[in-house]
Amino acid sequence: MDNRLFATRVQPDVPSRLDGLFPQLAFDDAIKFTAGAPAENLFPTEAMKQAYLAAMAKEGPHTFQYHTVQGPTELRERLAERARTRMQIESATVDNIMLTAGGQQAIDLVAKLLLNPGDAMVVEAPTYVGALSAFDMYEPTYYEVELEADGLNTTQLEDTLKAHPEIKFLYTVADFHNPGGVTMSVAKRKRLVELANQYDFLILEDTPYRDLRYVGESLPTIKHFDTEDRVIFLSSFSKVMMPTLRLGWLVASPMIIKQLLKLKEAADLEVPNLTASAVNEFLANNSLDDHIKALNKEYRVRQQAMVAAIKREMPAGVTATEPEGGFFTWVTVPDFINTTDLLYNEATPNLHIAYVPSKNFYAYKNHTNGMRLNFTGLMPAEIDDGMHRLGQLLTEKLTKVTD
Amino acid sequence: MDNRLFATRVQPDVPSRLDGLFPQLAFDDAIKFTAGAPAENLFPTEAMKQAYLAAMAKEGPHTFQYHTVQGPTELRERLAERARTRMQIESATVDNIMLTAGGQQAIDLVAKLLLNPGDAMVVEAPTYVGALSAFDMYEPTYYEVELEADGLNTTQLEDTLKAHPEIKFLYTVADFHNPGGVTMSVAKRKRLVELANQYDFLILEDTPYRDLRYVGESLPTIKHFDTEDRVIFLSSFSKVMMPTLRLGWLVASPMIIKQLLKLKEAADLEVPNLTASAVNEFLANNSLDDHIKALNKEYRVRQQAMVAAIKREMPAGVTATEPEGGFFTWVTVPDFINTTDLLYNEATPNLHIAYVPSKNFYAYKNHTNGMRLNFTGLMPAEIDDGMHRLGQLLTEKLTKVTD
Missing domain, CATH: 3.40.640.10 (Type I PLP-dependent aspartate aminotransferase-like (Major domain))
Structure with missing residues (x-):
């Protein structure tokens, strides 16, 4: 069949905005900050x-x-x-x-x-x-x-x-x-x-x-x-x-x-x-309120771990939001770093970590200096480890420039 | 809010095509040929x-x-x-x-x-x-x-x-x-x-x-x-x-x-x-095939009852399809009978029966001399009784004209 038959809303050769957001990482020590899913062990x-x-x-x-x-x-x-x-x-x-x-x-x-x-x-x-x-x-x-x-x-x-x-x-x-x-x-x-x-x-x-x-x-x-x-x-x-x-x-x-x-x-x-x-x-x-209280007790530990890790690991020039709830923090890096390239060329192949790069979250996909980090899908030790790796990578990128 | 905000596909004052197809009938002896639902007693x-x-x-x-x-x-x-x-x-x-x-x-x-x-x-x-x-x-x-x-x-x-x-x-x-x-x-x-x-x-x-x-x-x-x-x-x-x-x-x-x-x-x-x-x-x-066999055995009894009732009860000038399966038969009456009017003015209030009138099944709602009858949701005795009433009503309408 030819594309004439499709409605204009359908773009056969354009991938969905949702494609590739949640990659499989084939590394034993992989740490994924990509999750949008709630923690299964807390399901009722x-x-x-x-x-x-x-x-x-x-x-x-x-x-x-x-x-x-x-x-x-x-x-x-x-x-x-x-x-x-x-x-x-x-x-x-x-x-x-x-x-x-x-x-x-x-x-x-x-x-x-x-x-x-x-x-x-x-x-x-x-x-x-x-x-x-x-x-x-x-x-x-x-x-x-x-x-x-x-x-x-x-x-x-x-x-x-x-x-x-x-x-x-x-x-x-x-x-x-x-x-x-x-x-x-x-x-x-x-x-x-x-x-x-x-x-x-x-x-x-x-x-x-x-x-x-x-x-x-x-x-x-x-x-x-x-x-x-x-x-x-x-x-x-x-x-x-x-x-x-x-x-x-x-x-x-x-x-x-x-x-x-x-x-x-x-x-x-x-x-x-x-x-x-x-x-x-x-x-x-x-x-339901009691169930939510139990969720919040557990998620709070992970959120605190993330807040502390950001303060500890992120170099100057990198900022992050400090969420009071929910699943995510948002990290902003200097303009010269493209977080999509950083993910695929360095963060994942070299450091075995993944996040969702910012361009996916903009209607016109024209912002490339941010990343979404999930903290509810990881244990505190994983957050510490993963953020340490991310901090090292970003520190390295920023140091290179100021050299 | 004003209707300016709605997309053109939304017609706030037009009822859905699905509205009113499955009426509640508050009569002890009601017989509804309207069903589109499968028989619950046969669910696995x-x-x-x-x-x-x-x-x-x-x-x-x-x-x-x-x-x-x-x-x-x-x-x-x-x-x-x-x-x-x-x-x-x-x-x-x-x-x-x-x-x-x-x-x-x-x-x-x-x-x-x-x-x-x-x-x-x-x-x-x-x-x-x-x-x-x-x-x-x-x-x-x-x-x-x-x-x-x-x-x-x-x-x-x-x-x-x-x-x-x-x-x-x-x-x-x-x-x-x-x-x-x-x-x-x-x-x-x-x-x-x-x-x-x-x-x-x-x-x-x-x-x-x-x-x-x-x-x-x-x-x-x-x-x-x-x-x-x-x-x-x-x-x-x-x-x-x-x-x-x-x-x-x-x-x-x-x-x-x-x-x-x-x-x-x-x-x-x-x-x-x-x-x-x-x-x-x-x-x-x-x-699943065994389950379907059991369904078909039961539904066949109802289909046979409907086919027989049509032959027995429908007056000359009224035609009906003879389905080999599925849920429905389609009855066509002479053009001068409007099946929507017949339903609301006579069939339901006087005879306590309901069907779905034809206009609902046409894109432009411009056919008014048909009706959809379900036979899988009724027992054979109900089919016989309901079709007898419908036959009487249609015979009366046709007789009046030829008088």
Whole structure:
């Protein structure tokens, strides 16, 4: 067949943005800072097994039948309560909760809801690579707004909105940014909602890591400050429970939910009832908060190891964000170092370490002096060892130049 | 928010094509011919429970982790073997099998692969309403080709192709058509592939009911006759196993699979590993063919009851297809009867029966003298009773006119 038959969104010879992010390293002493996956040894495996059995017992064969695109009312009630009490979304009710196939599908469906080819949207620079891969399929015009230590630069955002009043949509990871590791300040959250009201756009607030805070105090969600139903709040069970659930959930106005449900039904009919029912059983018979506390206790040790290793190992001229939660820290190196080249030519072949280079996290792939480091998938000793190697490599690169 | 923010594919005030197809009937003696769902009492419930437990035991916590968009090799090997031995797709290998979230997602992704807004495609008239709901989101120009007793009218198709050489894509349900109940002849299957080669378009062959044959001999798939990798063959576990698996699988050229995997990953990352692994365990430890035999034995009784009831109850002037398998028969009434009006004004309120009226199954909703009747969701006595009521109603309508 010829390429004439493909839609313009499909570029047969261009690899996916997700290709090659998670390399196999065939070295006995390999240390991978690439992980985006949660630690398996912390999964509530036995409790979920019991939850699946309980779901099957409760409804019998009907468990396995088609159900509805909305999903179980009981589960949506639990999620609405969680949104009210943990996410400060006081307006959440069973009617403005929607279930999706992981957070990824919610990102895809929101893009499908809003974007015609060429439509203008804002992404953070850097931003979540999986979101870019979803947005790409709707062929938007991206406007990038830089990420600062306290979240996206709202002054730069306003300049962008003034120059491009056609912007419809902004995507943000406000808590423990992937890949940036930073958290948006309360002042910027409020400002973002004001700008959305003034310039007439919608916000997708993606919060997969929000519950995973290791130090400091939780901040109110952006959705909490929403006054005109402009914020679509998205959470997921992938990082706080298990990825294979492929269960995300969002909170939005009933009118937006209604349109998204039509898109969901057209895309894959419904979330599997067995999954929805099993998660409902888990939530009924276990404390998700207690499970999250146990996760945070363990992840905090790894986060502290990473923070200490950065201080100890990174040479002057290299900066890193200090995440209070989530999975990642973001390292910035001097401009003359290309982190993609460094990875493939030196870090992996010589030092047997891997990270995700920055260009993958930019809509236009034009930033090459950063790297994303995961710390939740490694033990403290591995973090120490890997960061020592990385520190040596960077020190060497910087010394060569100043020689 | 204002509607300016929505993409053109979203029509906020237009109900989904899927709305209202499956009404609740609050009558003690209600009989619903509307079902699209398989009979729950025939589900392999205990075997699937054991399969889930086996999947969890096999990989331990890793079962619940992210895996890959391709899915388990072992499962794809089993499906490739099934494609070769049961679907006459001799070329099937582990590398041209893809897993999807039910057949519905495969339909969505194939449309996403091929269709820009305005692009030309062919659908049968009538066709599967869920496919239309997926296609709608890519805003194609539909060309309808009529369905005959031996499948779509290939002469009319060729005329359409001559008039519209820009056609890229054709969607067909060749075995036990939903909603038409008919099966495409071998001659037409061959002709369809010839036309695809000559006029340069792709075919999506959707076969959710293919294994559910109650009388007669199975025909080779369209994909069997494919000479230029133009046929995407789609199957699903929803009807032969259970809908909640949300597991579809397709066979296409590696080049098409590669593009579809990129779209799948952008849409929702991957099929849940737990599901894929559980289905693999089911297939390893049970005979799917034996299960299908048991289904067919039971469904055949219901199909025979429907065929007999049609002969017994339908007045002259009313015709019906005689399906050899699948879930549905299609009834055609004289033009002056509008089956939507008949349903809501008389059949349901007066006779407490429901069917799905024809307009839902046409791209342009402009056929109003047909109805889809399901027979697999009802016991023979219910079929007899419901068809007697429908026969009375239609006899009355026809008598009034001839009076």
